[in-house]
Amino acid sequence: MSSQRIKWKIEYEKSVICQNFDRKGYVRTEGDDWNIFWATVGTVKQIFNPDSSQRLMDNQVINHFPNHYELTRKDNLVKNIKRYIKEQQKEGKQVDDFLPVTYLLPSDYSLFVEEFRRYPNAMWIMKPSNAAQGKGIFIINKLQQIKKWSTGRFARDQQTYVVSRYIENPLLIGGKKFDLRIYVLITSFRPLRMYLGDGFARFCNVKYSSDVGEIDNPFMHLTNVSIQKHNEDYNYNHGGKWNVQNLRLYLESTRGLAATQKLFNDIDDLLVHSAKAVQNVMINDRHCFECYGYDLLLDDNLKPWLVEVNASPSLNATTQMDKEMKTTLIRDVLDIVVPEEFGSDYRGPNTQGPCRDQGDFVVLYDEAASNEKALREAELKAGQKEKKKAVRSWK
Amino acid sequence: MDQSAPHHPPHPSNPLNHHHTVTPSSALLSSLHLDPFLHLSLLHLKKNLIASSPTTPHTVESLKSAMLELGLTPKIRNLAYSLSCSERDRKSTPEILQVEQARDDWRQSIYDELLSVCSERGVSIVGPDTQQNKKIRYIFDSEDLFDAIKRIPCSSNLNASLCHNYGLIKLRLSTPDHSVLRTKFSELHPCNRHYGVDEIMTGSSKFIQHRQEVGVKVLQESYVPISRQYARYGIPASLRPEIYRVCLNLPRTFGAKEGEYYKSLREKARAIKYNVVDELFEMDSQTIISNSMSFFPFVENITNVVLAFSRDSWVAQNSTYAAHESIKYEMSDGTNVSIPSSGVQPFKGFVNYIAPLSLVYEDEERIYFTFRGMYSRLWCKLNVISSDSGALIHLCKTFEDLLLAWDPALFMHLLSVNVDPLSIAFSWIHLAFTNVLETEQLLLLWDRLVGYDDLLLLPVLSAAIFTFRSETLMCTSSAQEVKDILDNNSGRRIKVIPLLQAALFRECFK
Numbered sequence: 007m008s009s010q011r012i013k014w015k016i017e018y019e020k021s022v023i024c025q026n027f028d029r030k031g032y033v034r035t036e037g038d039d040w041n042i043f044w045a046t047v048g049t050v051k052q053i054f055n056p057d058s059s060q061r062l063m064d065n066q067v068i069n070h071f072p073n074h075y076e077l078t079r080k081d082n083l084v085k086n087i088k089r090y091i092k093e094q095q096k097e098g099k100q101v102d103d104f105l106p107v108t109y110l111l112p113s114d115y116s117l118f119v120e121e122f123r124r125y126p127n128a129m130w131i132m133k134p135s136n137a138a139q140g141k142g143i144f145i146i147n148k149l150q151q152i153k154k155w156s157t158g159r160f161a162r163d164q165q166t167y168v169v170s171r172y173i174e175n176p177l178l179i180g181g182k183k184f185d186l187r188i189y190v191l192i193t194s195f196r197p198l199r200m201y202l203g204d205g206f207a208r209f210c211n212v213k214y215s216s217d218v219g220e221i222d223n224p225f226m227h228l229t230n231v232s233i234q235k236h237n238e239d240y241n242y243n244h245g246g247k248w249n250v251q252n253l254r255l256y257l258e259s260t261r262g263l264a265a266t267q268k269l270f271n272d273i274d275d276l277l278v279h280s281a282k283a284v285q286n287v288m289i290n291d292r293h294c295f296e297c298y299g300y301d302l303l304l305d306d307n308l309k310p311w312l313v314e315v316n317a318s319p320s321l322n323a324t325t326q327m328d329k330e331m332k333t334t335l336i337r338d339v340l341d342i343v344v345p346e347e348f349g350s351d352y353r354g355p356n357t358q359g360p361c362r363d364q365g366d367f368v369v370l371y372d373e374a375a376s377n378e379k380a381l382r383e384a385e386l387k388a389g390q391k392e393k394k395k396a397v398r399s400w401k
Numbered sequence: 402m403d404q405s406a407p408h409h410p411p412h413p414s415n416p417l418n419h420h421h422t423v424t425p426s427s428a429l430l431s432s433l434h435l436d437p438f439l440h441l442s443l444l445h446l447k448k449n450l451i452a453s454s455p456t457t458p459h460t461v462e463s464l465k466s467a468m469l470e471l472g473l474t475p476k477i478r479n480l481a482y483s484l485s486c487s488e489r490d491r492k493s494t495p496e497i498l499q500v501e502q503a504r505d506d507w508r509q510s511i512y513d514e515l516l517s518v519c520s521e522r523g524v525s526i527v528g529p530d531t532q533q534n535k536k537i538r539y540i541f542d543s544e545d546l547f548d549a550i551k552r553i554p555c556s557s558n559l560n561a562s563l564c565h566n567y568g569l570i571k572l573r574l575s576t577p578d579h580s581v582l583r584t585k586f587s588e589l590h591p592c593n594r595h596y597g598v599d600e601i602m603t604g605s606s607k608f609i610q611h612r613q614e615v616g617v618k619v620l621q622e623s624y625v626p627i628s629r630q631y632a633r634y635g636i637p638a639s640l641r642p643e644i645y646r647v648c649l650n651l652p653r654t655f656g657a658k659e660g661e662y663y664k665s666l667r668e669k670a671r672a673i674k675y676n677v678v679d680e681l682f683e684m685d686s687q688t689i690i691s692n693s694m695s696f697f698p699f700v701e702n703i704t705n706v707v708l709a710f711s712r713d714s715w716v717a718q719n720s721t722y723a724a725h726e727s728i729k730y731e732m733s734d735g736t737n738v739s740i741p742s743s744g745v746q747p748f749k750g751f752v753n754y755i756a757p758l759s760l761v762y763e764d765e766e767r768i769y770f771t772f773r774g775m776y777s778r779l780w781c782k783l784n785v786i787s788s789d790s791g792a793l794i795h796l797c798k799t800f801e802d803l804l805l806a807w808d809p810a811l812f813m814h815l816l817s818v819n820v821d822p823l824s825i826a827f828s829w830i831h832l833a834f835t836n837v838l839e840t841e842q843l844l845l846l847w848d849r850l851v852g853y854d855d856l857l858l859l860p861v862l863s864a865a866i867f868t869f870r871s872e873t874l875m876c877t878s879s880a881q882e883v884k885d886i887l888d889n890n891s892g893r894r895i896k897v898i899p900l901l902q903a904a905l906f907r908e909c910f911k
Contacts, residue, residue: 180698180759209698244694252695252760255841258638260763263613266639327694 012348015040017049020321022329026336042344043068047317054291062293064352067343070317071195071294076284078298078317080168081135084108090283104276104312108170118169122149129172129221134165138316140230145172145221173311177304179256181213184248185229185313186302190277190370191339193295193355195288197373198281201342202274203297204331204366207248211237245324261308269308276302276310278371292354295343297335338365439480442473475623479650482625497572497788499553504786507549508726511746514540515677515728524676526740527730537680542749543828549786550794567812568801569823572788576799579806582861583905586853588633589898590906596635597845597898609637616640625650632852635845635898642761648851649774655766663766666709675711675740681747682707689752695840699759706755706769710743713773717744720777722792724784753835754780757843775851782856783831791856793831800826800860807904808868814875820883826863833859837892846897862897865904
């Protein structure tokens with residue numbers, strides 16, 4: 007099928023996406039005859055609503071999984087990961103926890119209080135389950151600050167919160183706190199097909215201090231660009247964003263090669279575990295793909311922690327470098343999700359053979375290929391137990 | 402040993418295979434005698450020996466083992482090596498009159514500009530600053546230095562055969578030609594494996610591991626020439642902090658003494674402010690580092706380092722060249738101060754020399770001492786007006802001569818569209834490519850500068866970039882087009898080592 011006839015649809019004008027479609031020579035459409043639709047999560051929900059009569063054709067792909075919120079809502083993420091780690095433990099596989107200790111409010115309130123009293127000097131971070139861009143987040147160190155959850159009146163309120171142990175020893179660079187935004191493309195959950203994309207560090211403008219007096223200073227603690235943008239030191243040239251290559255170079259120089267390699271391996275493991283945790287609850291519709299924005303925090307011991315997963319990572323470009331990076335990102339995503347042969351007999355990504363690196367994306371985890379390989383190896387070396395990890399690398 | 406490397410005995414990237422002997426001249430020995438560190442060490446040694454065996458006579462063997470135990474052996478070895486090197490480097494020919502004149506003029510103009518800015522601000526160079534008007538401007542930049550050098554006329558009584566009229570450097574200096582460079586930089590030959598080329602090829606893990614192992618052994622030796630030899634093949638990021646330390650002969654551990662010293666410099670910077678001078682250093686840091694995509698997280702560290710540097714009289718006493726002059730000022734209490742104590746005046750882009758080190762060292766102190774070491778050995782040569790071989794003017798002329806020899810058609814074409822190649826390459830050389838290359842590539846280049854203890858690769862790389870872009874440049878019809886092609890931003894994609902290899906050893910690529 008010639009690329010001229012591939013039709014695309016988009017809900018909100020995003021130049022990074024439109025430019026990529028145009029460059030590929032795809033044709034834009036406003037109707038339902040699209041082959042690829044860059045939609046909002048709301049629209050995807052409607053399309054996949056059991057009451058909806060819409061059925062997607064074979065040659066249609068869309069950019070969200072219907073129940074992505076299993077991964078992208080903070081409360082669901084916590085539930086799924088806790089469950090997954092327990093399951094793994096029962097099978098004798100140790101998975102180091104990568105989510106800070108988290109409780110859901112109001113349901114876990116009493117459990118939280120117990121934990122809180124055990125570590126009276128700890129700080130906790132409160133986040134609305136379903137908000138984005140740092141909205142509604144605050145840090146507490148006294149139970150009094152969340153009094154309203156104890157009275158029970160709150161139960162009627164729709165908004166639930168998650169409260170997590172705040173990581174007070176984040177890795178600091180130049181004295182400032184930062185987090186990592188990493189893009190991960192998933193084209194199938196059963197079996198898992200995951201691709202690791204580019205990433206960058208987002209810095210706070212203000213030097214970090216775990217001083218209790220500063221817990222109300224969002225510029226010191228919250229790395230979201232949407233918040234840092236309002237600081238008078240915000241720089242429009244780089245937007246507080248740092249290339250992962252610089253981070254890697256800095257860490258190799260200051261922490262050594264082994265520690266840095268371990269960190270990036272741990273990050274890969276974290277990403278794969280998080281996907282495995284929701285593997286069995288996700289509606290694995292073969293029309294769906296999703297490019298997630300993972301937010302990670304590194305602590306002073308070079309341990310990565312998962313903060314959250316975003317289903318609709320911002321595609322607004324805040325700087326020139328940002329624009330280039332996001333343009334390349336979408337280009338690679340499209341190269342992966344739109345197959346060569348995109349006709350009416352396209353049966354989904356699992357029919358396309360093993361995952362392949364594409365552009366800046368490297369294959370993070372190809373479950374089918376990995377299992378096959380393990381099987382072959384077990385057959386070849388009967389008795390030998392080395393279960394090889396799937397090929398993954400962070401460039 | 403890497404089995405897959407081409408046969409090249411002895412294995413060139415293993416610096417332990419090289420022999421580094423120092424034949425002591427009488428001048429060297431007398432320098433050693435006078436060195437205070439050595440004096441102290443020998444006293445210490447003596448005390449130790451007497452304490453351990455007060456009655457038995459001491460043999461050479463017992464002396465050697467005592468020295469080893471006290472950790473003196475590597476220090477003395479490095480000291481002897483450094484002294485012998487500086488003996489070699491010492492200037493043997495007198496300065497050309499025109500150049501001396503230009504240097505004096507340059508220093509005078511810096512002085513005048515500084516005072517002019519002070520009066521614009523309405524402040525004296527030291528003293529309370531009660532002015533509301535914070536208006537400030539740079540006193541000079543790369544362009545100004547370039548102009549000062551361009552103006553130096555040619556001396557008429559030198560050998561006419563060394564002259565060509567096409568370059569901007571009129572001085573008739575003898576520069577190394579292609580064959581000399583190939584010999585000098587023979588380690589860069591593509592038959593050798595290098596960081597900057599081989600660590601990203603397939604099958605690189607063996608190479609990476611091998612380099613790591615050799616690097617660790619090199620560090621155990623802790624001997625300057627061996628570390629330098631190692632650096633010439635590129636240093637893995639994890640070993641770079643220590644290899645640079647040895648190459649620059651900095652102390653093994655940064656203990657209390659160094660910490661105190663650095664702290665005292667920072668205190669000096671806090672206690673007495675130099676109006677304008679301090680502000681210029683701060684402004685340089687704020688504008689360049691805060692806006693830098695690679696270094697913005699380190700703006701405070703870099704500002705601290707540059708201010709501390711300005712208070713360090715060690716720099717004035719130990720740099721190979723005194724690039725600028727301090728302003729002598731008599732304080733109200735009669736004491737005389739040199740502003741700045743380092744003898745290095747602020748100019749636009751100075752912090753570029755410091756910035757890359759923020760990705761190598763976490764401690765500000767280490768950034769400081771490494772930067773100071775690099776400035777006193779290398780960067781001062783890029784800022785002095787001198788006709789010495791290896792200093793800025795000579796490097797510029799080398800660039801022009803190389804480009805003319807490698808690609809005369811390109812050189813002529815550029816002249817025909819009113820572009821002097823040096824006008825573009827000057828800032829690359831002056832700022833050691835900090836304004837062009839992306840960080841990892843820059844550090845790989847600096848590895849070689851430190852390894853060869855020489856800046857010649859700066860003009861070589863500059864000429865290589867021109868010849869690399871030759872085809873596109875030949876199609877230009879205006880100066881602006883040339884500038885667009887050679888824009889500093891395009892440097893982000895440059896891979897330094899392959900480019901240098903292609904330029905120096907081009908017959909390998911035919």
